[in-house]
Amino acid sequence: MQKHVSRRNVMATSFALAGALALSLTADGSAQASDPLQYVALGDSYSAGSGVLPVDTSNLLCLRSTANYPHVIADRTGARLKDVTCGAAQTKDFTSSQYLGVAPQVNALTADTDLVTLTIGGNDNGTFINAITSCGSAGLLTAGKGSPCKDKYGSKFADEIRNNTYPALKNALNAVRAKAPNARVAVLGYPWITPEKADPSCYLKLPIASGDVPYLRDVQTHLNAAVERASEETGATFVDFAEVSDGHDACTPLGTRWIEPLLFGTSLVPVHPNALGERRMAEHTMEVLGLK
Numbered sequence: 001m002q003k004h005v006s007r008r009n010v011m012a013t014s015f016a017l018a019g020a021l022a023l024s025l026t027a028d029g030s031a032q033a034s035d036p037l038q039y040v041a042l043g044d045s046y047s048a049g050s051g052v053l054p055v056d057t058s059n060l061l062c063l064r065s066t067a068n069y070p071h072v073i074a075d076r077t078g079a080r081l082k083d084v085t086c087g088a089a090q091t092k093d094f095t096s097s098q099y100l101g102v103a104p105q106v107n108a109l110t111a112d113t114d115l116v117t118l119t120i121g122g123n124d125n126g127t128f129i130n131a132i133t134s135c136g137s138a139g140l141l142t143a144g145k146g147s148p149c150k151d152k153y154g155s156k157f158a159d160e161i162r163n164n165t166y167p168a169l170k171n172a173l174n175a176v177r178a179k180a181p182n183a184r185v186a187v188l189g190y191p192w193i194t195p196e197k198a199d200p201s202c203y204l205k206l207p208i209a210s211g212d213v214p215y216l217r218d219v220q221t222h223l224n225a226a227v228e229r230a231s232e233e234t235g236a237t238f239v240d241f242a243e244v245s246d247g248h249d250a251c252t253p254l255g256t257r258w259i260e261p262l263l264f265g266t267s268l269v270p271v272h273p274n275a276l277g278e279r280r281m282a283e284h285t286m287e288v289l290g291l292k
Contacts, residue, residue: 036077036078036079036080037077037078037079037080037114037115038079038080038082038110038112038113038114038115039070039073039074039077039079039080039081039082039113039114039115039116039117040081040082040083040084040108040109040113040115040116040180040183041068041070041081041082041083041084041085041116041117041118042084042085042094042105042106042108042116042117042118042120042176043085043086043089043105043117043118043119043120043188044085044086044087044088044089044090044119044120044121044122044123045063045085045086045087045088045089045123045269045272046119046122046188046190046272046273046281047068047069047070047085047117047118047119047120047188048062048063048064048065048068048085048086048087048089049064049065049067049068049069049071049085049273049275049278050063050064050065050087050268050269050272051063051065051260051267051268051269051270051272051274052065052067052068052267052273052274052275052278053065053067053268053275054066054067056083059086059102061086061099061101061102062085062086062087062098062099062102063086063087063269064083064085064086064087065278067275067278068083068085068278069117069188069273069278069279069281069282069285070083070085070117070282071083072278072279072282072283073117073282073285073286073291076282076286076291076292077286077291077292079114079115082108084103084105084107084108085105085118086098086099086102086105087269088123089105089120089123090120090123090124090168091120091121091124091165091168091169091171091172092124092168092172093105094106094120094172094175094176095172095175106175106176106178106179107179109176109179109180109183110179110180111180111181111182112182113179113180113182113183114182114183114184115183115184115186115289116176116180116183116184116185116186117185117186117187117188117285118176118185118186118187118188119187119188119189119190120169120172120187120227121161121165121168121169121223121226121227122190122223124160124164124165124168124169125157125160125161125164125165127157127160127161127165127219127223128271130157131149131153131157131216131219132193132216132262132271134149134152134153135148135149135208135209135212135215135216136206136207136208136262138152138209138212139203139207139208139209139212140207142209144200144203144207144208144209144210145209145210146209146210146211147209147210147211147212147215148209148211148212149208149209149212149215149216150211150212150215157219157222158218158219158222161219161222161223161226162222162226165223165226166226166229166230169226169227169230170230170233170234173185173187173230173231173234173236174234176234176236177234177235177236184237184289185231185234185235185236185237186236186237186238186239186285186288186289187227187230187231187236187237187238187239188239188241188281188285189224189227189228189238189239189240189241189242190220190223190224190227190241191241191245191248191249191258191259191273191277191280191281192217192220192241192242192245192246192248192249192259193216193217193220193249193250193259193271194206194208194213194214194216194217194220194249194250194251195213195217195249195251195252196214196217196246197213197214198210198211198213198214199213199251201251202250202251202261204263204264205250205251205261205262205263205264205265206250206251206261206262206263207262207263221242224240224241224242228240237288237289239284239285239288239289241281241284244280244284245258245280248277248280250262250265250271254266255276257274257276257277258273258274258276258277258280258281259271259272259273259274259277260272260273260274
């Protein structure tokens, strides 16, 4: 026997379906997208894209680019980006003001932050600038022969990374976690600056003595290892560039290299990622995190 369905029940069901449909559609009739990721970018000049045009004119002190890897990630994922990256930043600048009027970087984080990316540690102890300038000066004095920088400094840079940079990295990442407990935190390593072995044709662009090229690469290996260790111990995801950036160092041709050389490069800031490098850093990070 067929059950009797009242007109009132039919109308109620229709209204419920219509209401559900209205909630699932936007005004133009398309399916409503999920809320965009709340994305905060922290870090130093490798994060800021210092030297890459166009420059973010909202804060010229930080020499931040609007084509840096955070902007590439945000553009491709539709994330809502808050970019507080700043050239020359050290780990201490996460919790203290780097410049007058520039707030500590972790102040940009909240409990609602979904995604955090950062590159940090290379400026602590002046590791990058001291190693590059010291080895460059030594290389000029020996016309590219020998390993004068390694002979003079030995384990100095690696010791500073182990004893000072590593614990500072952990403190900085713990501060990030405290301010954004629900966020996924991705810590990017530094792409290779030098090749594995000396390239004589690169000496005019990167005047490092032949024996100091692998020495500088080893310093960078120690730095990335410290960043990876601190990331793992604080629950962050480490984005490793050791493999994907190999063959894209400062000695390779324009269009291949991700890092600009010390001399005769195309960037306003030498020994930093160019626009291609920032894009590739973004793409590899998105791949590691499974972002689309």
